[in-house]
Amino acid sequence: MAENTSRRDFLKHTALVGAGLLSAPAFGLESRQQNPTFQNKYNFYGEHQAGIVTPAQKHIYFLVLELDTHDVSKIKALFKTWTEYSRNLTTGKNVKPYGSNPYLPPADTGEADSLNTHDLTLTFGVSQSFFQKLGIEKHKPAELNDLPHFPRDQLQADYTGGDICIQACADDPQVAFHAVRNLVRVARGEVKMKWSQMGFNSFLNNDTPRNLFGFKDGTANADSLKEQEKVVWVQDGWLKGGSYLAVRRVKMFLETWDRTHLQSQEETFGRHRDSGAALGHKHEFDKLDLEKKDEKGNPVMPEISHTHLAHKSGVKMLRRSFSYSSGIDDKGQFDSGLLFISFQQSPEQFIKIQNRLGNIDKMNEYITHIGSGLFACFAGVKDENDYLGKALFELI
């Protein structure tokens, strides 16, 4: 009897909601409010997209998508929706306010409700195949091609290629995942997921984070940031104010590394593990002197060390990498490594350095590159009248 009553009430309620007569059902959802505690250090609007020169947060969810349509107008509309959603997400709101009809799926998936922004940034890029598939090759920047094959590459299809990338970074993993999940949810029919990687970065205060080999990783970025106009940002064409993102999923053989003695570890990077100072130098941020010799006349930083080789290339980039650990591989070892991400004004910067590291980098004994991608990240969204990729879509 009680069951029948409640069922009757339920049906009555449904009818009223369906007719739009009940606006706030008893089991409605409160939308995520913007309140003072939901501030984000990083502005969504700006000349450049956030998440590039933004200091790396503690978590990343990096997703690569494939187009599921050849209709450029649909993709243009999608980027407009993504702009609106991203603005909402990065300011601590739901992608859309919740509606009042309890018989529809909620407008937002909800796992970030009651969480703040955790300084979420969302960064979008497109690859050369994006232009091909949409038949807009004539607008493809000449430099935007697949990365060439590098010595020792062992790329796997599961972590390579794709047309669009979304880099979500936040100081909370669930906030980053929630953002990506909702961006994909609204895009089903236009895009399919190709590959993704979660990653983490741990550090105290403003310390340089350490990678899974225990070394400080990102020291040289301070210099790249000082010259960011030249190192990071594209200066002309529709991509002006944007940047090229190179991503590599680099597997690190932690078990082998952990059997390597400290001196050899330090010679691999050409830096001290503890302080991050270059060998023969005192402090982490000392200017590197590659010519410096020890008392026997040998270079204090081995010529095949990672830092020596990368620095000697004479080229700079902004690295924004995250460690990953994705379970155990088929050999019973950690499936762990570095989701290497770098931003540069031209892909040539990445190509030149990676070729220099080539076969000779001492670090090669401990790593294998298994995933790869190159994406052109749009300029920033300037204001409410702007949207992601507008400079490109307006040409079409």
Ligand code: HEM
């Ligand atoms: C698992 C892969 C890698 C690890 C663990 C790693 C680690 C490191 C470490 C510990 C340093 C020294 C501190 C610093 O300046 O950050 C460094 C420097 C650097 N690495 Fe890597 N790295 C990796 C891959 C790469 C790749 C793929 C590139 C580019 C193709 C690259 C480019 C650089 C550059 C440009 C520097 C700075 C050199 C300078 O002092 O001017 N690294 N890396």
